Amino acid sequence: MADRFLEVTDLEVKYGDIQVIWKESFYVDRGEIIAIVGSNGTGKTTTVSACAGLIHPCGGSIKVAGTEMAGQTARKYIDQGVTLVPEGRQLFPEMTVLENLEMGCTSKEARAKKKESLEKVFAWFPKLKDRAKQLAGSLSGGEQQMVAFSRGMMQLPRLLIMDEPSLGLAPNIVDNIFAISKSIAQDEGLSIILVEQDVRKALKVADRGYVIENGRITIQGSSQQLLNDPEVKKAYLGF
Amino acid sequence: MNFNVIFQAIVNGLMIGGIYSLIGMSLTIIFGVMKVINFCQGELLMLGMYCTYVLNSKLGMDPFLAIPIVAVIMFLFGVLLQSLLITRSIRDGDDDTNVLFLTAGLGILFSSSMQVIFGTNYRSVESHFANQTVSIAGAALSVNRLISFLILIALTVLLFLFLKKTRIGKQIRATSQNRTGASVCGIQAKLVYACTYGLGAAIAGVAGACLMTYYYVFPNVGSVYGTRSFIVVTIGTLGNIVGGFFGGLVLGCLETLGALVVTSAYKETLVYVCFVIILVVKQRLQAKRRA
Numbered sequence: 370m371a372d373r374f375l376e377v378t379d380l381e382v383k384y385g386d387i388q389v390i391w392k393e394s395f396y397v398d399r400g401e402i403i404a405i406v407g408s409n410g411t412g413k414t415t416t417v418s419a420c421a422g423l424i425h426p427c428g429g430s431i432k433v434a435g436t437e438m439a440g441q442t443a444r445k446y447i448d449q450g451v452t453l454v455p456e457g458r459q460l461f462p463e464m465t466v467l468e469n470l471e472m473g474c475t476s477k478e479a480r481a482k483k484k485e486s487l488e489k490v491f492a493w494f495p496k497l498k499d500r501a502k503q504l505a506g507s508l509s510g511g512e513q514q515m516v517a518f519s520r521g522m523m524q525l526p527r528l529l530i531m532d533e534p535s536l537g538l539a540p541n542i543v544d545n546i547f548a549i550s551k552s553i554a555q556d557e558g559l560s561i562i563l564v565e566q567d568v569r570k571a572l573k574v575a576d577r578g579y580v581i582e583n584g585r586i587t588i589q590g591s592s593q594q595l596l597n598d599p600e601v602k603k604a605y606l607g608f
Numbered sequence: 609m610n611f612n613v614i615f616q617a618i619v620n621g622l623m624i625g626g627i628y629s630l631i632g633m634s635l636t637i638i639f640g641v642m643k644v645i646n647f648c649q650g651e652l653l654m655l656g657m658y659c660t661y662v663l664n665s666k667l668g669m670d671p672f673l674a675i676p677i678v679a680v681i682m683f684l685f686g687v688l689l690q691s692l693l694i695t696r697s698i699r700d701g702d703d704d705t706n707v708l709f710l711t712a713g714l715g716i717l718f719s720s721s722m723q724v725i726f727g728t729n730y731r732s733v734e735s736h737f738a739n740q741t742v743s744i745a746g747a748a749l750s751v752n753r754l755i756s757f758l759i760l761i762a763l764t765v766l767l768f769l770f771l772k773k774t775r776i777g778k779q780i781r782a783t784s785q786n787r788t789g790a791s792v793c794g795i796q797a798k799l800v801y802a803c804t805y806g807l808g809a810a811i812a813g814v815a816g817a818c819l820m821t822y823y824y825v826f827p828n829v830g831s832v833y834g835t836r837s838f839i840v841v842t843i844g845t846l847g848n849i850v851g852g853f854f855g856g857l858v859l860g861c862l863e864t865l866g867a868l869v870v871t872s873a874y875k876e877t878l879v880y881v882c883f884v885i886i887l888v889v890k891q892r893l894q895a896k897r898r899a
Contacts, residue, residue: 421792423791423792442796443791443792443794444794444796447794448794452792453792454792455788455789455792458789459786459788459789459792460786460789461781461782461785461786461789461790462785462786463781463785464778464781464782464785468778471778472778472779472782472789472790472793472795473793475793475794475795476794520793524793524794
């Protein structure tokens with residue numbers, strides 16, 4: 370239990386009167402990568418948005434490093450070490466790549482270490498260094514995803530949540546980002562939640578996985594277990 | 609009609625347009641960030657004018673020297689207005705028209721309050737440079753208008769530096785470009801909104817103070833400039849600050865050149881005809897670009 374970073378218990382979320390998430394419980398340990406998979410519209414994005422403070426749950430608890438965070442603002446989650454790389458990247462198109470990365474430095478600590486973080490980012494993605502002065506909106510989809518991932522890492526997170534990073538991107542770019550994430554998780558103890566529709570790819574990177582169906586977690590286990598699970602195979606892996 | 613007359617008209621137009629630019633930019637920056645069309649922008653300008661009037665008549669302050677004080681007062685007023693009232697009508701799920709009614713109502717409230725306090729008489733202030741003129745390439749120019757115009761240029765430059773260089777300025781731009789992106793970056797929308805509205809009110813206030821040096825104030829003066837500000841932002845595309853800047857100058861020149869061509873009684877007609885033409889042409893160009 371000592372190295373449990375995020376622990377979600379009985380999470381419930383409503384949009385207005387309509388409940389979309391029922392009693393979800395899951396956890397992430399330090400340095401661990403978990404995958405949250407499921408088809409479109411089952412509540413994956415809602416689940417992780419709640420874990421980053423963007424929407425407030427109507428029930429359950431979200432503990433980050435032992436502190437109860439349910440109901441807190443996104444800013445508080447960031448200070449606590451949780452950063453979301455949102456679906457569809459959500460960059461600032463009329464700002465330069467460098468400015469986009471700078472906007473990632475919210476907490477005092479992140480601002481103080483901005484230079485080092487930038488060096489790290491440029492070492493991961495040398496392409497971004499060449500494009501630092503370019504407007505983010507003029508980049509290709511893959512480059513934009515690199516910026517979105519890097520903007521998240523500028524926050525010096527201890528838990529990085531990536532929502533659909535592979536959406537609409539070439540496989541080699543996704544592999545690159547996943548490889549970098551995995552090495553950061555192993556070397557620096559970063560925890561990662563990977564939200565994916567590409568179940569096979571996600572489970573190859575992750576240590577464990579959860580399957581969400583209609584707002585509930587229906588199957589969970591180690592990645593190996595899930596890959597061999599007959600239900601998962603039938604529904605998501607296509608054989 | 610000789611060249612000198614036209615040149616004089618253009619110079620006058622730019623001077624008047626400067627005020628339009630300021631109020632247009634203040635309207636456009638609020639829309640860009642909050643997606644709120646602020647219907648009391650003209651009244652904020654009017655409050656800036658009364659503010660200048662009070663500082664001048666009670667403390668004997670020159671209207672130009674009063675500008676920094678007016679800016680600060682209007683900024684704080686805008687911040688209060690946003691954080692106490694407007695924020696309550698733009699929550700998620702609210703009807704979008706709520707905030708329109710609110711700001712329009714505030715406009716009426718402001719002008720009626722001023723009517724209660726100051727009456728309906730026209731009031732003016734005497735600036736240090738009153739009745740002085742300079743001549744630029746043959747065009748005579750009142751010093752007050754020239755200084756106002758220079759203030760416009762300085763303020764526009766400052767605004768750009770603020771948005772480009774400061775942290776809160778970057779947060780304002782980020783919020784206007786992508787709200788979701790801003791919230792995942794931990795940018796506090798409340799703070800950004802309050803600051804933006806304060807900035808919009810301060811710019812309108814400064815425009816009012818500049819206007820006060822050569823014009824008079826009365827409770828309904830805002831409605832004239834409010835209408836103008838909508839034309840300005842429509843010419844320059846709503847949400848585009850550079851567009852607002854040039855839109856104001858274009859409108860100013862249209863007015864003075866219009867007065868030259870069709871006598872001042874019909875200049876408004878010409879302004880609106882040109883406005884319609886600009887809209888149609890702009891629409892066509894955009895449609896073409898999209899196709």
